[in-house]
Amino acid sequence: MRVLLAGTPALVLPIFDAVSRSDIEVTGVLTNKPRPRGRSGEPIPTPVSLWAHENSYPVHHIDEMVTNPSLLENVDLVLVVAFGQLIPKSILGIPRCGWANVHFSHLPEARGAAPVQRLIAAGRSEIGYSLFRLDEGMDTGPVYHRSELFHIAGLTTGQAWRILTDEAATSIVELLHEIGEGQVPIAQPKYVGEIPLAPKITSQEAQIHWLEASEEIERKIRAFNPAPSAWTTFRGERLIIHLAEVASGQELEVDVDVSVGKASRTVDGVLVRCGTGFIRCLEVQPSGKRAMSAAEWARGIASETELRFE
Numbered sequence: 502m503r504v505l506l507a508g509t510p511a512l513v514l515p516i517f518d519a520v521s522r523s524d525i526e527v528t529g530v531l532t533n534k535p536r537p538r539g540r541s542g543e544p545i546p547t548p549v550s551l552w553a554h555e556n557s558y559p560v561h562h563i564d565e566m567v568t569n570p571s572l573l574e575n576v577d578l579v580l581v582v583a584f585g586q587l588i589p590k591s592i593l594g595i596p597r598c599g600w601a602n603v604h605f606s607h608l609p610e611a612r613g614a615a616p617v618q619r620l621i622a623a624g625r626s627e628i629g630y631s632l633f634r635l636d637e638g639m640d641t642g643p644v645y646h647r648s649e650l651f652h653i654a655g656l657t658t659g660q661a662w663r664i665l666t667d668e669a670a671t672s673i674v675e676l677l678h679e680i681g682e683g684q685v686p687i688a689q690p691k692y693v694g695e696i697p698l699a700p701k702i703t704s705q706e707a708q709i710h711w712l713e714a715s716e717e718i719e720r721k722i723r724a725f726n727p728a729p730s731a732w733t734t735f736r737g738e739r740l741i742i743h744l745a746e747v748a749s750g751q752e753l754e755v756d757v758d759v760s761v762g763k764a765s766r767t768v769d770g771v772l773v774r775c776g777t778g779f780i781r782c783l784e785v786q787p788s789g790k791r792a793m794s795a796a797e798w799a800r801g802i803a804s805e806t807e808l809r810f811e
Contacts, residue, residue: 581602
């Protein structure tokens, strides 16, 4: 079986490694073009592109496939994981078995670019993945496989991604062989749940609103870790909050009547008053600086300075 691998971020590499080590022939890699990064503005290849070069696989970009569709004529299947672009209709039907996509939800729930983030923010404690055939819609194609559900309570999106990619890697070769042998995917049922779509999280959406309940804020902080990162404002500058936990003001002997957004230094972090309850910030990152413990960050602020987040 001849498979082209399509993806962009490093999180997909356990899956691609599993295919590469199997009896499946990898014909090459499809990924995004290098994009300017950092202060230098130098174009940086994607992690998948770097992986392809390390494994001596040819690297392609989507415009090549559109202008030269013959590149797909000898491919049985394209496996897509976190590619980040819609596939043009003109090339979907060229591979013998089409294009199969690993999506990190049980479709039809959470169709879109950020299923794990949206599910964690909504309070889900379990999540699975789907393998489905791409069609013209947004994650609307028929499904080959839905995994079991995996526990993610208390985890960040990054931690949940690792669980899902590692689990998918253990099954992907068998699933691809089944598709190559003619497995027929099953149409997705009509979705009647609360999270039909999972659009990309914007930086604006990742801003913390301290009037919300502490439980909701804590979920969003986990959901937006590692990207785009939940943030607040301190002294007019952005402060990223990477990790936090719901805390009890009474247990920590703080004034429960303080105003929303008011923060207090504690031994193990920074306590912040929310619309309902308190959040204990554990790891933060000031603008232009490294990530650090919230306690370390607070020690760097003059003791007489009021800590208040906007």
